[in-house]
Amino acid sequence: MGYHWNWAVLLASAPSGGVTYLDWLLSGLKLTVTLSLSSWLMALLLGSIMGVLRTVPNRWLSGIATAYVEIFRNIPLLVQLFIWYFVLPELLPSGIGTAFKQLDPMLQQFLSAWICLGFFTSARVCEQVRAGIESLPRGQMNAALALGFTLPQSYRFVLVPMALRLIVPPLTSEFLNIFKNSAVCSTIGLLELAAQGRQLVDYTAQAYESFIAVTLLYVLINVVVMVAMRKVEERTRVPGYMGGK
Amino acid sequence: MRTSHLIATAIAASMLALSASAQESATLKKIKDSGTISLGHRESSIPFSYYNDKQQVIGYSHELMLKVVDAVKAELKLAKLDTKLMPVTSQNRIPLVQNGTVDIECGSTTNNTERQKQVAFSNTIFIIGTRLMTKKDSGIKDFPDLAGKNVVTTAGTTSERLLRKLNEDKKLNMNIISAKDHGESFLTLETGRAVAFMMDDALLYGEMAKAKRASDWAVVGTPQSREAYGCMLRKDDPGFKKIVDNTIAKTMTSGEVERIYNKWFMNSIPPKGLNLNFVLSEDMKALFKNPNDKAFE
Numbered sequence: 001m002g003y004h005w006n007w008a009v010l011l012a013s014a015p016s017g018g019v020t021y022l023d024w025l026l027s028g029l030k031l032t033v034t035l036s037l038s039s040w041l042m043a044l045l046l047g048s049i050m051g052v053l054r055t056v057p058n059r060w061l062s063g064i065a066t067a068y069v070e071i072f073r074n075i076p077l078l079v080q081l082f083i084w085y086f087v088l089p090e091l092l093p094s095g096i097g098t099a100f101k102q103l104d105p106m107l108q109q110f111l112s113a114w115i116c117l118g119f120f121t122s123a124r125v126c127e128q129v130r131a132g133i134e135s136l137p138r139g140q141m142n143a144a145l146a147l148g149f150t151l152p153q154s155y156r157f158v159l160v161p162m163a164l165r166l167i168v169p170p171l172t173s174e175f176l177n178i179f180k181n182s183a184v185c186s187t188i189g190l191l192e193l194a195a196q197g198r199q200l201v202d203y204t205a206q207a208y209e210s211f212i213a214v215t216l217l218y219v220l221i222n223v224v225v226m227v228a229m230r231k232v233e234e235r236t237r238v239p240g241y242m243g244g245k
Numbered sequence: 246m247r248t249s250h251l252i253a254t255a256i257a258a259s260m261l262a263l264s265a266s267a268q269e270s271a272t273l274k275k276i277k278d279s280g281t282i283s284l285g286h287r288e289s290s291i292p293f294s295y296y297n298d299k300q301q302v303i304g305y306s307h308e309l310m311l312k313v314v315d316a317v318k319a320e321l322k323l324a325k326l327d328t329k330l331m332p333v334t335s336q337n338r339i340p341l342v343q344n345g346t347v348d349i350e351c352g353s354t355t356n357n358t359e360r361q362k363q364v365a366f367s368n369t370i371f372i373i374g375t376r377l378m379t380k381k382d383s384g385i386k387d388f389p390d391l392a393g394k395n396v397v398t399t400a401g402t403t404s405e406r407l408l409r410k411l412n413e414d415k416k417l418n419m420n421i422i423s424a425k426d427h428g429e430s431f432l433t434l435e436t437g438r439a440v441a442f443m444m445d446d447a448l449l450y451g452e453m454a455k456a457k458r459a460s461d462w463a464v465v466g467t468p469q470s471r472e473a474y475g476c477m478l479r480k481d482d483p484g485f486k487k488i489v490d491n492t493i494a495k496t497m498t499s500g501e502v503e504r505i506y507n508k509w510f511m512n513s514i515p516p517k518g519l520n521l522n523f524v525l526s527e528d529m530k531a532l533f534k535n536p537n538d539k540a541f542e
Contacts (some may be wrong), residue, residue: 017413101436199400199401203406
């Protein structure tokens with residue numbers, strides 16, 4: 001194919017800033033991890049709240065939660081990102097919109113990406129939480145109520161802690177997904193791992209080395225997450241459920 | 246006797262050379278075997294290679310590329326040659342040429358020595374300078390005025406590189422936004438996220454042609470570099486490169502290129518019927534007289 005391999009390119013110095021191309025990739029890795037972890041926190045929190053709301057015996061509350069899930073789950077991630085980044089500032093009152101657009105571009109991109117990934121993933125977490133709660137035997141809620149807990153207390157002390165422990169395995173895949181989905185944010189100019197990889201191609205024309213390095217870094221993230229979540233899974237396993245002892 | 250002998254040898258040798266060049270060229274062989282040539286084009290590099298409102302590819306570079314297709318068809322003596330159009334971006338164009346997805350890409354690709362390590366470039370088809378587009382009333386006249394401001398450029402272009410270097414060398418403290426294509430860069434400028442858009446001057450005029458009100462915008466600043474656009478081909482394929490180079494050289498020396506130039510740069514063009522009024526530069530006049538494939542950097 002006539003490709004000119006050159007792995008040393010990773011250690012060559014980049015044209016600006018006195019760093020190597022590898023440092024570019026590592027700074028991208030840092031941004032990818034920061035963005036994904038902060039979005040994951042938001043998704044976990046919002047997703048748990050919405051997941052509970054979906055199961056409460058109140059038509060209005062569960063209706064709101066259902067609408068929330070359908071909106072954030074059914075609009076493609078890329079479209080959502082463009083709405084947050086390009087459309088929203090134009091819809092805001094012009095003072096606020098302009099103020100946002102004058103921020104440091106990197107901050108604008110990060111905020112849009114964070115909110116976008118957070119909402120998108122929260123809808124998916126919400127469905128997992130709902131499934132977890134619904135998988136519990138009816139008796140648990142009834143027992144909690146019979147003991148004199150109010151409805152919020154039954155959720156707070158009985159249903160949610162049980163449900164969250166049950167859904168650790170499917171949550172792991174959502175957690176892995178958020179890292180991979182974060183690559184979409186390179187389309188608004190955020191210099192995360194995928195974007196840095198592409199930039200490396202632009203500057204050095206060494207496409208294969210760069211993409212292979214980026215792929216390995218994503219794999220590295222995923223292996224770390226998988227190992228960590230396996231530990232969490234062991235620690236939180238409910239005795240008597242799903243192979244727990 | 247001797248002369249006729251010589252002539253015969255010369256003819257035989259040239260025929261050998263011809264058939265050898267046709268066979269040596271993997272690209273020509275592929276085109277001949279498949280009956281198809283795959284063309285890489287851009288989607289929004291006005292007026293070089295872009296879609297009109299019927300989603301057909303048009304433009305200055307595209308017209309030159311179609312001339313190459315005709316030449317290839319004649320060279321291979323094919324009755325019919327299918328063309329496959331493949332849109333490419335700044336980021337994927339080099340890998341797509343390398344891996345054989347496209348055989349030739351004529352758009353707005355700068356020929357530089359770094360890229361020559363990976364791909365070959367044809368004779369230069371255009372020479373540009375890198376400048377700034379800004380709102381007429383923004384007060385920006387040249388690059389030093391950008392200090393502390395947000396500036397947008399397209400990711401993967403030489404402008405991006407120059408802008409970063411300028412920022413560092415002159416301590417301008419600019420915030421540089423890298424958008425994914427020229428359309429998105431202009432959107433960033435138009436929505437007020439950036440005060441200026443740095444790019445090849447011809448492309449900036451092209452973006453102006455798409456603007457809601459072209460008269461709001463101006464192209465300003467001292468050119469930061471001169472760049473030579475060429476068609477991209479696979480490396481180490483002299484047979485194919487020769488056909489492409491000859492076609493471009495012939496179009497230039499015969500004066501036909503001026504008609505094509507005027508059509509795209511001095512007349513109203515799609516999509517909005519704006520006239521770019523981009524007068525033929527001295528660099529371009531010199532190029533038309535003396536076609537070559539030299540890179541500026």
